[in-house]
Amino acid sequence: MNAPGAKLPEHERTYRALREMVLYGELSPGQPVTIQGLVEALGVGMTPVREAIRRLTSQGALMLKGNRRVQVPEMTLEQYGELALIRRTVEPELARRATPRLTDDDIADLAAEDALVDAAIEKGDVRGYLAHNHLFHAKLYARSGAEVLMSLFDIVALRAGPSLRVMLGRHGTANLPDMHREALAAMRARDAEAVAAAILGDIEQGITQVTRSLTRAKS
Amino acid sequence: MNAPGAKLPEHERTYRALREMVLYGELSPGQPVTIQGLVEALGVGMTPVREAIRRLTSQGALMLKGNRRVQVPEMTLEQYGELALIRRTVEPELARRATPRLTDDDIADLAAEDALVDAAIEKGDVRGYLAHNHLFHAKLYARSGAEVLMSLFDIVALRAGPSLRVMLGRHGTANLPDMHREALAAMRARDAEAVAAAILGDIEQGITQVTRSLTRAKS
DNA sequence: CACGCCCGTTTTTGATCATATTGTGGGCGC
DNA sequence: GCGCCCACAATATGATCAAAAACGGGCGTG
Numbered sequence: 144m145n146a147p148g149a150k151l152p153e154h155e156r157t158y159r160a161l162r163e164m165v166l167y168g169e170l171s172p173g174q175p176v177t178i179q180g181l182v183e184a185l186g187v188g189m190t191p192v193r194e195a196i197r198r199l200t201s202q203g204a205l206m207l208k209g210n211r212r213v214q215v216p217e218m219t220l221e222q223y224g225e226l227a228l229i230r231r232t233v234e235p236e237l238a239r240r241a242t243p244r245l246t247d248d249d250i251a252d253l254a255a256e257d258a259l260v261d262a263a264i265e266k267g268d269v270r271g272y273l274a275h276n277h278l279f280h281a282k283l284y285a286r287s288g289a290e291v292l293m294s295l296f297d298i299v300a301l302r303a304g305p306s307l308r309v310m311l312g313r314h315g316t317a318n319l320p321d322m323h324r325e326a327l328a329a330m331r332a333r334d335a336e337a338v339a340a341a342i343l344g345d346i347e348q349g350i351t352q353v354t355r356s357l358t359r360a361k362s
Numbered sequence: 363m364n365a366p367g368a369k370l371p372e373h374e375r376t377y378r379a380l381r382e383m384v385l386y387g388e389l390s391p392g393q394p395v396t397i398q399g400l401v402e403a404l405g406v407g408m409t410p411v412r413e414a415i416r417r418l419t420s421q422g423a424l425m426l427k428g429n430r431r432v433q434v435p436e437m438t439l440e441q442y443g444e445l446a447l448i449r450r451t452v453e454p455e456l457a458r459r460a461t462p463r464l465t466d467d468d469i470a471d472l473a474a475e476d477a478l479v480d481a482a483i484e485k486g487d488v489r490g491y492l493a494h495n496h497l498f499h500a501k502l503y504a505r506s507g508a509e510v511l512m513s514l515f516d517i518v519a520l521r522a523g524p525s526l527r528v529m530l531g532r533h534g535t536a537n538l539p540d541m542h543r544e545a546l547a548a549m550r551a552r553d554a555e556a557v558a559a560a561i562l563g564d565i566e567q568g569i570t571q572v573t574r575s576l577t578r579a580k581s
Numbered sequence: 582c583a584c585g586c587c588c589g590t591t592t593t594t595g596a597t598c599a600t601a602t603t604g605t606g607g608g609c610g611c
Numbered sequence: 612g613c614g615c616c617c618a619c620a621a622t623a624t625g626a627t628c629a630a631a632a633a634c635g636g637g638c639g640t641g
Contacts, residue, residue, distance in 0.1 A: 152621095193595090222510050291445055294517075295448065398619095409597055410597075
């Protein structure tokens with residue numbers, strides 16, 4: 144069995160814990176991250192923490208600020224534009240490749256995830272929205288069997304996470320992108336192009352909102 | 363001044379050393395990498411080595427083989443296809459963005475790098491070709507100021523490195539892609555689209571060769 | 582006389598190492 | 612051929628050393 148947190152090495156669990164903190168917005172951009180702080184917060188030794196931080200920084204989820212200080216990077220409009228370019232390329236492709244490999248069970252699972260997304264929106268649960276929306280995409284893409292693209296998705300999601308969080312903190316969970324229903328319908332029809340299109344639409348809406356939020360913040 | 367290897371922290375130097383080993387083919391795919399082996403080979407403590415390995419694995423340059431063994435991943439044809447997709451998207455874009463920012467000095471520097479590439483081809487110097495070809499691209503893209511895209515290039519280059527090396531080992535340095543001259547001419551004309559096109563052509567040639575090599579190996 | 586700035590001290594934090602601990606793989610005996 | 616035991620390599624901890632940032636006192640100035 145794959146009991147999470149049971150037999151994984153400590154540095155792996157530390158990595159995942161820290162990763163979720165970044166991904167789901169428990170750390171805000173600009174906030175400094177100290178090794179010793181994490182050692183105390185997570186109750187683990189410093190070696191695992193160090194390794195987790197290295198992994199995250201090499202994925203761009205954390206930034207080495209000046210001389211040996213670490214923080215969550217603040218996203219500029221330019222950087223977000225680059226991120227958007229990649230997402231538009233990678234995610235529809237992942238969706239396209241995943242579609243023919245989906246089983247009925249997979250689709251049911253994704254539908255369940257989408258229901259959780261809707262519930263989170265309803266309740267205004269920001270963290271829940273981030274988590275389940277991410278899982279909806281991640282679980283779908285995981286079926287593609289495309290390792291390299293998948294690893295890029297991980298990186299991009301990691302970098303986009305904090306900005307999304309900031310955006311949500313400012314505007315709440317209203318008017319959130321949700322073309323998941325269209326995507327699910329296309330999956331059931333096993334129409335790869337339609338799935339890719341729906342995912343692209345979903346992404347595009349998110350990008351528009353974050354871009355607007357960033358633009359407004361700049362002025 | 364930035365004297366390399368002088369004032370950088372040990373883990374950073376270790377990371378770069380290991381990175382170059384992968385990038386320029388000093389480690390072959392499938393070859394196991396042990397922590398203690400590197401400790402002795404590089405003459406550093408084990409903490410820096412551990413961190414370097416973590417960073418490389420999280421970038422896909424190294425792979426955790428089953429239970430706590432590390433090796434350079436072997437590239438499959440499918441994976442290379444994914445890599446190619448990314449390169450076609452990212453690299454021309456980086457070239458396009460870099461072009462208007464190039465100074466005459468930059469172009470001269472790139473021309474010098476290209477001369478070294480040619481010299482390496484002439485001499486059949488595989489390692490030299492890999493190094494200077496990579497530097498030609500990396501230095502050009504670095505001018506783009508696009509951090510996110512640049513970090514993706516780093517990752518993709520890291521994953522493609524070993525395969526390139528294998529291909530060269532099999533076929534030698536003859537018939538190597540070199541559309542650098544066209545690229546340089548376009549740079550001097552400050553024609554961003556032409557630079558992007560030349561770079562795309564350069565990449566395309568390389569992809570074709572590696573793909574052919576991988577296909578042949580498979581059968 | 583009050584405010585602000587600069588410099589030295591203190592404290593926090595990061596880097597590295599030596600070492601104990603644990604888990605895995607291979608060899609040996611049954 | 613199967614299972615147990617041993618040795619080795621990787622993981623994780625805590626200590627130690629070095630550096631940087633924060634703090635505070637003293638000085639100069641408005």
